Amino acid sequence: MPSNCALVLASLALLCALAARVPDAPAEPPDTITPDAIGVPAGPPNSSAETSEEPPPHSPPPAGSASSNVPSYDGRFRSDARLLAALKGIPAARSRADSALRDRLGIQPPAPDDTVLQVRDALNFSRRRLVPVTGDRLATSLDCTANRPRAVITVMAEYVVAGVVDLDREILHETVHAAFALRLGDGFARLPPWIREGLALWTAGQGPERVRYYLAHRDALDDPGVLINGLDGPHGLRDYPEDFLAFDYVEARRGAEAVRRFAALLLDGRPWSAALAEATGEDWPAFQAAARVHARAALDRLADPGLADYRRIAKLGDEPFPIERAQPLLGAARAFRASHAGSTHARGTLFFEGKALRALGRADEARTAFETVAEAAGTDCGFEDDALFQLGELHEAAARRPEAAASFARAVSEHPDGGRFATALYRWGLALHRAGRTAEARGVLQQAVATFPQDPLAREACGVLGK
Numbered sequence: 001m002p003s004n005c006a007l008v009l010a011s012l013a014l015l016c017a018l019a020a021r022v023p024d025a026p027a028e029p030p031d032t033i034t035p036d037a038i039g040v041p042a043g044p045p046n047s048s049a050e051t052s053e054e055p056p057p058h059s060p061p062p063a064g065s066a067s068s069n070v071p072s073y074d075g076r077f078r079s080d081a082r083l084l085a086a087l088k089g090i091p092a093a094r095s096r097a098d099s100a101l102r103d104r105l106g107i108q109p110p111a112p113d114d115t116v117l118q119v120r121d122a123l124n125f126s127r128r129r130l131v132p133v134t135g136d137r138l139a140t141s142l143d144c145t146a147n148r149p150r151a152v153i154t155v156m157a158e159y160v161v162a163g164v165v166d167l168d169r170e171i172l173h174e175t176v177h178a179a180f181a182l183r184l185g186d187g188f189a190r191l192p193p194w195i196r197e198g199l200a201l202w203t204a205g206q207g208p209e210r211v212r213y214y215l216a217h218r219d220a221l222d223d224p225g226v227l228i229n230g231l232d233g234p235h236g237l238r239d240y241p242e243d244f245l246a247f248d249y250v251e252a253r254r255g256a257e258a259v260r261r262f263a264a265l266l267l268d269g270r271p272w273s274a275a276l277a278e279a280t281g282e283d284w285p286a287f288q289a290a291a292r293v294h295a296r297a298a299l300d301r302l303a304d305p306g307l308a309d310y311r312r313i314a315k316l317g318d319e320p321f322p323i324e325r326a327q328p329l330l331g332a333a334r335a336f337r338a339s340h341a342g343s344t345h346a347r348g349t350l351f352f353e354g355k356a357l358r359a360l361g362r363a364d365e366a367r368t369a370f371e372t373v374a375e376a377a378g379t380d381c382g383f384e385d386d387a388l389f390q391l392g393e394l395h396e397a398a399a400r401r402p403e404a405a406a407s408f409a410r411a412v413s414e415h416p417d418g419g420r421f422a423t424a425l426y427r428w429g430l431a432l433h434r435a436g437r438t439a440e441a442r443g444v445l446q447q448a449v450a451t452f453p454q455d456p457l458a459r460e461a462c463g464v465l466g467k
């Protein structure tokens with residue numbers, strides 16, 4: 001599972017474009033590594049980035065796309081069928097998002113010219129260091145450089161290609177952010193995160209799936225109560241279920257009309273606590289207490305029927321993973337998939353089944369399992385990148401070096417937020433080296449050492465590079 005376990009990857013950068021630069025975006029200019037030399041597998045590299053510094057993700061998109069509803073994209077996946085299919089569906093998704101804002105949330109969607117959607121690459125392989133331009137899969141920001149502010153929704157191409165985002169719902173989610181940001185400007189940044197995210201999740205219908213996903217997160221396996229830690233305080237991805245459940249509470253108690261009333265009052269500039277009191281009849285302390293009770297009960301109500309069994313499987317398959325656990329894990333995983341075929345956790349279970357099979361030396365069966373897990377189709381089980389990594393190791397063990405390199409390459413190229421990103425980058429380069437593809441290997445390993453100099457594999461990489 002990715003360490004940052006990002007399922008909802010929407011963040012709102014509320015700074016104007018002139019002031020904002022993604023802090024961890026590498027600042028150095030591209031060096032001599034060319035994308036061709038490192039053999040990026042998923043489509044041609046971003047040629048426009050080879051000679052110039054890339055703009056930050058919230059910069060205005062290329063001319064011509066701002067008012068057309070069709071995004072322009074010239075990144076490294078521009079020939080990838082998965083990305084092309086997604087691009088084709090974007091105008092319809094935007095139109096559905098506008099309808100949902102009206103029908104579900106009761107607010108006017110932004111005017112077409114006020115919102116721009118751009119698809120871009122998170123990773124730029126022409127840079128010396130391979131650092132994603134943002135940790136988010138999608139983001140919405142406000143561009144104040146023109147006469148009137150525009151909301152810029154940025155979709156990172158990698159996650160579309162990897163199939164780990166439901167683009168339709170994510171575009172709706174971001175359009176809710178865009179509508180509020182355009183109307184409230186800086187005032188939107190001052191709203192508590194639970195309101196910003198909760199309203200977007202509620203409108204996009206993402207809440208129940210988000211609850212089920214985080215209930216299966218390893219941090220919540222022992223105590224699901226960690227997900228309900230109060231609407232106040234620091235905010236992270238694991239808070240999204242509780243954010244949604246606050247609005248689920250409003251709907252359960254007062255009806256969806258109360259949520260719409262709350263949204264309308266916010267957009268009218270009413271302070272959020274006053275808007276909440278008017279829409280729900282409860283002051284903030286009473287609301288907080290009641291929402292918490294609702295959320296705790298909702299966890300049980302929304303949990304996948306197989307969650308208790310899945311928890312046992314996830315614990316059996318967790319690291320460290322002694323061989324004695326392989327057979328019981330295989331049995332439990334197969335029983336789960338037989339009895340919970342439609343479960344949210346079926347693909348996660350298949351990952352653990354693959355792990356058990358690999359430990360038992362049943363490499364071909366393990367490979368089939370990992371290949372299935374890696375092919376997400378709009379849902380994120382949290383193990384797609386791990387499955388590609390496991391596939392790389394299986395190929396390597398069987399001396400299928402080009403295949404190993406291709407699997408590690410996909411783990412890097414399609415999962416910039418993966419928990420094993422650094423290791424996969426090194427393993428990709430080392431697999432290329434063993435495959436005799438020296439020039440490509442050098443390119444990847446140089447990038448690995450430049451990006452992650454402290455990694456345990458850096459020494460081996462430097463040996464190959466003759467440093």
Ligand SMILES: [Zn+2]
Binds near residue numbers: 009010011173197200
């Ligand atoms: Zn969001």
